[in-house]
Amino acid sequence: MSRDDPEPTAEPTDADQLLVLPDELRRELKEPMGPIETDAARLLADVDGPLVAVGDVVTYHFLRAGRPPDVSLVDERTERSAVDEEVRETVTEATTVEVVNPPATISRAVVEALLEGLAEDEPTTIRVEGEEDLAALPAIVATPEGGSVVYGQPGEGMVHVKVTDGNRRDVRALLDRFEGDVDRLWSLLEERASDDE
Template identity: 70%
Template sequence: MGPIETDADRLLETVDGSLIAVGDVVTYHILEAGRAPDVALVDERTKRSAIEDEIRETVAAETHLEAVNPPAEISADVIRALVEAIARDEPTTILVEGEEDLVALPAIVAAPEGASVVYGQPDEGMVHVQVTDDHRTEMRALLERFEGDTERFWSLLEGE
């Protein structure tokens, strides 16, 4: 979806606007580089294993919202939390019980134009997506192929 970066400082130089971080390790590196993401989604796991204590203490120190999202799904609960977090003026961390990986997809759709969505690519680095209408269109098409109540999904994501 975007370039892969291994250096958070270099990645942050290209961020212009709001920043949504998906994943514990990504959020940790962004925080360590001196920037609090506007929205961070964490689940206290990386590659399906518990994260190190230092990372957990750093990324979950300021949990503002909680959501349940089973692995390999995108739940209504996590979409509600995402929409609420994006609307807030202060940085917001969402602690996900389950798995947050797929939430990068609706985050790209819900993020404002020009925002950055950063998610982890295991063993490679951080993928940086600067949100454009083309990205939103691509994500909408992909999300339409998911099983489930897509009509309800879109109404939740669009805040209706």
Template identity: 65%
Template sequence: MTPDDSNSTDASERDYEELLVLPAELRHELKEPMGPIETDADRLLETVDGPLITVGDVVTYHLLAAGRVPDVAFVDERTKRDAVDEKIRETVATEPTHEVINPPAELSGDVIRALREGLASDEPATVLVDGEEDLVAVPAIAAAPEGASVVYGQPDEGMVHVTVTAEHRAEMRVLLERFDGDIERFWELLGTRS
């Protein structure tokens, strides 16, 4: 299912909806990991009990290689602003269930619809992002059910694993309220209220 509830629709065929933009003064707050860092995918998966949301090509690749298909995976065919190698790209991005537009330092309507639908689906979803997927960890933590795992990459360190709690969700909601843009529309599309 695609974000507009029709069959496969290319991201470039839809109107881009800017929702939230990360203000410069918040960038430093997002540099710190939101959970423990793990370098071993098998060891990380031992602590996953519930839905798994991954943000990033390399993280998604390592968890797939360890035998766990994420319930929702966000990939953009890039790592640290460079293209991922062919093996990673072929593993994580060959058959996306959603293709969305999400510019760097933004959260678009496209990516939020894909997150919501991925979380609601009984089938695994892979979201191929035209732009950048880095910030998706924040609304993923805000929207994921308690006990879900959100895993994203910390450059040159490893995989950050957040086991979602009510406290995590509340912290992310407060953070999201500080973004610039249409916060009411954002909560409406995410399907939750602040």
């Protein structure tokens, strides 16, 4: 499906929008949350456990390296521009689910799709209508200990976050500073954790 195709889904409601990024956190989120790597094969050598890729170019590099991420979140854009056709076709070929996540927000739909993807045995590709960038934050909280969340750092490369209790705590503290229904986010994440036990 291209961006020109009619959208079958309804416009998101306020109930679908869990969190909104406040202006004062924008600069803080530009700092990478882990080491930056430009070579996918080298990065993959340091990956144990589940791999979540946030971004079209990151996902593309992993697919080209022969390691489909366990969960990929793509929006057919990179640095605010459309990705080229080869990248778009490669990363959306195995789209499993489509969700709406407006820019500068974290929607309930993207969190639920992420959690469902992590619970699947097969790789899951989530095509986001809107923007997928902030999904890296709930991904770090939701990915099992020792897993990896990788997202793009504009103009620099791929940021590799190895999931630990410490960086989960840091991200939870960051998400607590967002505007919106933080309690609902924690409730969704805890429901899934209890389902997995």
